[in-house]
Structures are given as structure tokens and as C-alpha cells.
Amino acid sequence: MLAATALCLVSATAGAASIERQAMGDALFTGPLSAPNATALPKGHWDIEPYLIDSIQYASFDDDWSQNNVEDSHALRSVTLLQYGLTDRLSIALLPTFGYNIPASGATSSGPQLGDMTVRAHYMLHKFTEGGLLPTVSLSYAQGFPTGKYDGLDGNIADGLGSGVLESTFGVFTQTYFWMPTGRILRTRLNVTYTTAFDDASVSGVSVYGTPSGFDGQIDTGDSYAVNLAFEYSLTRHWVPAIDIIYGHSDGASIRGVQAANGLATPIRSTSGSSESISVAPALEYNWNGHYGVIVGANVVAAGRNTAATVAPQAALNIYY
Numbered sequence: 484m485l486a487a488t489a490l491c492l493v494s495a496t497a498g499a500a501s502i503e504r505q506a507m508g509d510a511l512f513t514g515p516l517s518a519p520n521a522t523a524l525p526k527g528h529w530d531i532e533p534y535l536i537d538s539i540q541y542a543s544f545d546d547d548w549s550q551n552n553v554e555d556s557h558a559l560r561s562v563t564l565l566q567y568g569l570t571d572r573l574s575i576a577l578l579p580t581f582g583y584n585i586p587a588s589g590a591t592s593s594g595p596q597l598g599d600m601t602v603r604a605h606y607m608l609h610k611f612t613e614g615g616l617l618p619t620v621s622l623s624y625a626q627g628f629p630t631g632k633y634d635g636l637d638g639n640i641a642d643g644l645g646s647g648v649l650e651s652t653f654g655v656f657t658q659t660y661f662w663m664p665t666g667r668i669l670r671t672r673l674n675v676t677y678t679t680a681f682d683d684a685s686v687s688g689v690s691v692y693g694t695p696s697g698f699d700g701q702i703d704t705g706d707s708y709a710v711n712l713a714f715e716y717s718l719t720r721h722w723v724p725a726i727d728i729i730y731g732h733s734d735g736a737s738i739r740g741v742q743a744a745n746g747l748a749t750p751i752r753s754t755s756g757s758s759e760s761i762s763v764a765p766a767l768e769y770n771w772n773g774h775y776g777v778i779v780g781a782n783v784v785a786a787g788r789n790t791a792a793t794v795a796p797q798a799a800l801n802i803y804y
Contacts, residue, residue: 513776518713521656523607524568536797557585584641598631598644618659625652634690643691647684700740707733727764760787
């Protein structure tokens with residue numbers, strides 16, 4: 484009996500010892516759907532990643548879903564990450580957006596529309612090394628420019644893709660690696676961002692904020708923040724399942740101005756109230772090599788308050804050189 488037990492222990496130990504620890508250079512990643520990379524690009528290198536997204540909106544979580552007979556609306560978007568390594572620690576990125584809206588009722592966009600443009604820079608303070616305790620840590624600053632239409636949409640509200648405000652987003656990005664009992668790598672990111680606007684936006688007429696024809700005033704979009712925890716598991720050298728788990732909070736927007744109708748100017752003041760959401764974004768990556776990869780998945784707003792239930796299928800091609 485003792486001999487049999489000893490044999491089992493020796494076999495188990497030998498099995499555990501036979502599990503090979505995956506080398507970091509063997510793991511290929513495209514990156515999860517939502518969490519940006521904390522690691523800066525090497526100097527002189529490019530990373531290009533065009534996304535195609537269909538954001539399908541259902542009823543609000545605050546609505547009575549049993550009474551909801553509203554058809555789905557679609558917001559088709561093309562977002563492209565164009566990132567360049569200025570130094571081994573400093574990367575800059577441009578993110579142009581284009582889109583086409585298909586509302587549940589009414590006219591669709593009159594054609595592809597330009598959305599807001601974002602310029603982002605992040606500086607890597609520390610880079611993870613195998614055997615070390617500290618993760619990769621970067622500071623990020625992104626500036627959103629109001630290049631998309633947002634008001635004066637009396638002809639077609641579906642042409643509105645912009646916000647009308649200069650938005651600044653400050654972030655802390657982290658990334659680290661864990662070796663699982665299988666010996667394979669689990670890459671993990673934890674990112675925190677805070678967004679605020681420089682100033683209120685002037686709004687005239689029909690706008691993306693729900694103002695009607697004849698309105699003239701200002702909108703304060705309110706501050707917001709988000710926490711994104713993401714995982715990528717190197718199942719094989721080429722196949723990687725990934726998931727983002729995102730908590731978002733917005734202070735809500737407030738509108739003030741006057742509504743002109745029938746020769747009268749009526750003061751208007753309203754607020755959307757704060758909102759919260761929890762999203763999950765499962766995805767699957769396939770990486771041909773260290774230069775080309777593709778990811779397919781969906782961002783799903785799973786719970787929220789004063790938030791629309793949304794499912795956003797999306798796909799992206801990653802090109803690094």
C-alpha cells in the first residue's frame with residue numbers, strides 16, 4: 484500500500500515537472516477588444532488596427548421590457564488605430580471615426596459620416612520583465628476633437644455622429660503576465676480612465692442630444708470614468724480567447740437654452756442624470772505571426788442604470804511593423 488502511494492506521488496510530481504512553461508516570445512497577442520496596450524511601441528514601429536463595429540441598441544435597462552416593442556437601431560462605425568513609436572517609451576496614436584446610422588424609425592444617414600477624431604499619447608513608466616513583480620505601467624492622455632456633426636441636423640438627425648466638445652481623457656494603463664497551471668500565459672490588463680470636457684458645447688436646432696428645431700443653447704456633457712479589466716489566454720501559439728470586463732460611470736449631460744416657437748422664446752433646462760453600466764466583451768483572436776492578427780467578438784452592456792442595453796459585434800485586423 485505504501486509502495487503504491489509512493490509510486491502515485493512520484494508519477495504526479497513527474498507529470499507536474501513535465502509541464503513546460505511557455506516562453507513569452509512564443510505567445511502571440513492581438514489585444515482584447517477594448518483595453519489599450521500599456522506597452523509602448525518600439526521606436527520607429529507602427530501598429531495599425533481598423534475596427535468594424537455594429538452597435539445594436541435595445542430598450543433602456545430602466546424601461547419596462549415587457550412593454551417594449553421598439554425595433555432595434557444600428558450604429559455602424561469604423562474606428563482605426565494608427566499608432567507610432569516616437570521613442571521606446573513614448574507612443575502616439577490617431578483614431579479617426581466614420582459611421583452610418585440606421586435608426587429604429589425614420590431616415591438613415593444620408594451617407595457615410597465623419598465622427599469625432601482622437602489623438603492619444605502614452606508614456607511607459609515601467610516595463611514588465613519575466614520574474615519581476617511590477618507590471619508594465621503607462622500614463623495616457625487622449626484629446627478628442629469635435630470633427631463630427633452634432634447639431635443643425637434639421638434635415639436628417641441620423642447624420643449626427645459627433646459630440647461638439649473638446650474632451651480630454653486621462654488614463655493609467657497596466658499590463659502583466661501570469662503562467663497558468665497548464666504552463667500557458669494569461670496576459671492581463673487593468674486600465675482606468677477619466678474623461679472631462681474643456682467647455683460646454685453650443686447647440687443649435689436638432690441635435691444628437693435630443694433638442695428640437697428652434698432650440699438655441701448650451702450643453703454640459705459631464706465627466707465620466709471607466710475601469711477595464713481584460714484577460715487574454717494563450718491557448719495555442721496562434722489562438723487566443725480574450726475578454727474585457729468594463730465598469731463605466733457618467734455624471735450625465737445638462738442642457739440649458741431657449742426654445743423658439745410661434746414667436747415665443749421659452750427657457751429650457753434639463754438633465755439626463757448620471758448613468759452606470761457593466762459591459763463584457765468576449766472575443767477570439769487568431770495571430771498568424773508577430774505582424775498580423777485578427778480579433779472577432781462583441782461588446783455587450785450586461786447591466787446598467789439610465790443606460791441602453793447594447794450589443795456591439797465587431798472585428799479588427801491588427802498590423803504591426
